[in-house]
Amino acid sequence: MTGATTHIGLDLSSSLRPSMPIEKQCIVELDDDMSRCLFSLVEKNRANEPALFTNEHFGPRVHSGLHSNGPALFLADQSEIALFGEPEKELLEYRMIMLCDAGDMLVISHDRSEDFEAYLGDYLDIRDFDILIAADPPARASWPLPKRCLRNDELFQHIIQKTRNFGRLSIVPYMSTGHVWNLARRLAEETSAEIALAGPPPGLSRLINDKIWFSHQVKELLGQTALSPSFTVYGPAALAGHVKRLAYKTERLIIKIPNSAGSAGNLTFKASVFRNLSLNVIKAHLLEILTALGWINRFPLKVEIWETPVLVSPSAQIWVPHARDGPPVIEGLFEQVVEGVGGKFVGAIKSRMPAALQQMMAEQAMALATFFQNLGYFGRCSLDALVAGSDFDEASLHWIECNGRWGGVSVPMTLANRLLPDPDENHVVIVQKSELNLPGRPFQGAVNSLRDLLFKRGTSREGIVLLSPTTYEYGRGVHFMAIAQKLDRARELSRQAIARLIDS
Numbered sequence: 001m002t003g004a005t006t007h008i009g010l011d012l013s014s015s016l017r018p019s020m021p022i023e024k025q026c027i028v029e030l031d032d033d034m035s036r037c038l039f040s041l042v043e044k045n046r047a048n049e050p051a052l053f054t055n056e057h058f059g060p061r062v063h064s065g066l067h068s069n070g071p072a073l074f075l076a077d078q079s080e081i082a083l084f085g086e087p088e089k090e091l092l093e094y095r096m097i098m099l100c101d102a103g104d105m106l107v108i109s110h111d112r113s114e115d116f117e118a119y120l121g122d123y124l125d126i127r128d129f130d131i132l133i134a135a136d137p138p139a140r141a142s143w144p145l146p147k148r149c150l151r152n153d154e155l156f157q158h159i160i161q162k163t164r165n166f167g168r169l170s171i172v173p174y175m176s177t178g179h180v181w182n183l184a185r186r187l188a189e190e191t192s193a194e195i196a197l198a199g200p201p202p203g204l205s206r207l208i209n210d211k212i213w214f215s216h217q218v219k220e221l222l223g224q225t226a227l228s229p230s231f232t233v234y235g236p237a238a239l240a241g242h243v244k245r246l247a248y249k250t251e252r253l254i255i256k257i258p259n260s261a262g263s264a265g266n267l268t269f270k271a272s273v274f275r276n277l278s279l280n281v282i283k284a285h286l287l288e289i290l291t292a293l294g295w296i297n298r299f300p301l302k303v304e305i306w307e308t309p310v311l312v313s314p315s316a317q318i319w320v321p322h323a324r325d326g327p328p329v330i331e332g333l334f335e336q337v338v339e340g341v342g343g344k345f346v347g348a349i350k351s352r353m354p355a356a357l358q359q360m361m362a363e364q365a366m367a368l369a370t371f372f373q374n375l376g377y378f379g380r381c382s383l384d385a386l387v388a389g390s391d392f393d394e395a396s397l398h399w400i401e402c403n404g405r406w407g408g409v410s411v412p413m414t415l416a417n418r419l420l421p422d423p424d425e426n427h428v429v430i431v432q433k434s435e436l437n438l439p440g441r442p443f444q445g446a447v448n449s450l451r452d453l454l455f456k457r458g459t460s461r462e463g464i465v466l467l468s469p470t471t472y473e474y475g476r477g478v479h480f481m482a483i484a485q486k487l488d489r490a491r492e493l494s495r496q497a498i499a500r501l502i503d504s
Contacts, residue, residue, distance in 0.1 A: 025329070042371060052206075054203075062184045081261045109145060119466060168196070200375075208372060229304065236286075253269050256304060311391075316333055316369075317334060327366070349427065382410060419457050431481065465481050
């Protein structure tokens with residue numbers, strides 16, 4: 001592959017909204033061998049499961065894309081990810097309001113936070129949006145937000161009226177699912193408007209977010225050495241057998257539920273606990289733990305060796321436009337901050353890896369993103385990896401998963417692009433701590449505690465940006481980003497903010 005090159009004249013005007021800017025940085029050109037390989041893999045996938053890559057059955061007025069103007073409907077629903085539970089259990093729905101513009105709508109499952117909405121207008125100049133509450137209907141708390149929009153007549157009519165007034169609507173979901181596409185279909189039928197959905201067809205979305213499918217594609221494109229040592233198991237006996245065998249080869253094992261996200265679907269174990277157990281005991285023990293998590297006896301699963309030492313857990317943040325609008329855009333490489341044996345995401349910073357390693361990661365990420373684009377993927381995605389080894393000179397880059405959705409890095413990153421005239425010249429420290437077990441408090445208390453530290457759009461060059469009220473109000477944690485021109489300063493701001501929010 002060639003080195004990174006600046007892509008001149010990249011026109012994403014048909015794919016972007018003013019409130020969702022894409023930072024057009026350097027991209028990577030693929031060499032002919034890689035291009036042939038990925039296009040061959042595209043044809044192989046399409047031939048195997050052609051129905052997964054189409055949205056034709058949702059009607060002629062519904063398509064994958066994003067209108068550059070007109071209202072948008074934001075759905076921050078994570079409930080359709082395995083093990084995440086109903087919408088009310090997730091406290092980050094407000095986060096996607098950072099992508100809203102005047103006239104847009106955000107659907108949430110819980111009470112409004114008027115203090116947070118006032119903060120958005122006063123400090124970030126984000127205002128004049130509609131907050132729509134899709135409360136759980138009786139005995140239907142597990143319904144995802146798009147289905148609630150259809151069943152709540154007052155809410156549905158509000159969306160219909162706004163769509164009719166403009167003759168078009170963009171739907172920006174946290175993740176593209178069948179329920180979201182069905183909502184788009186119904187809106188198109190009711191209004192005869194053009195509905196653009198900022199995500200891929202639901203079948204492709206399921207594949208992209210499946211850890212096992214992703215690993216197979218990485219192996220085909222980049223080779224086995226681009227993956228951590230892992231095995232796919234298709235039943236309880238195979239699960240126990242692989243765990244027993246690998247227990248003698250490593251100190252820690254991880255079992256992954258492939259359609260979950262982050263640490264929610266990862267089970268980590270000390271390998272030594274399995275070495276003297278029978279296969280039947282191992283099988284019963286693992287099935288009991290998996291079932292207690294909410295797993296519904298669905299195989300396959302992944303069994304993976306927990307690599308050590310790990311130098312860093314980077315992610316590539318990518319926007320994938322339609323192919324007619326240019327190649328995928330790698331907006332940045334970030335280093336994830338994780339805690340605990342399960343590797344729970346608690347924040348991120350811009351990558352500080354050596355230039356050669358960043359270049360290699362960008363090249364491989366571009367190959368994967370181009371492959372997704374040619375399958376028909378559109379929208380936001382991130383690719384997570386591990387850099388394992390004793391030092392960066394001898395380190396290996398191993399791809400873990402694709403997050404075909406918005407997330408804890410992409411939303412703050414896009415907001416930073418929106419707030420700053422020169423985001424490349426600033427550092428961002430993202431803090432997402434959701435298990436601090438604090439007393440619940442009004443959100444205005446957070447504003448009062450941080451008032452002298454808060455970033456104010458148009459006047460500040462550094463400061464704290466509060467990203468969601470609900471974790472604070474429910475006493476579950478804190479969620480913000482710190483912006484500064486130097487990383488040390490951004491880290492210092494984040495430390496001050498955490499101390500004040502915990503003590504307030």
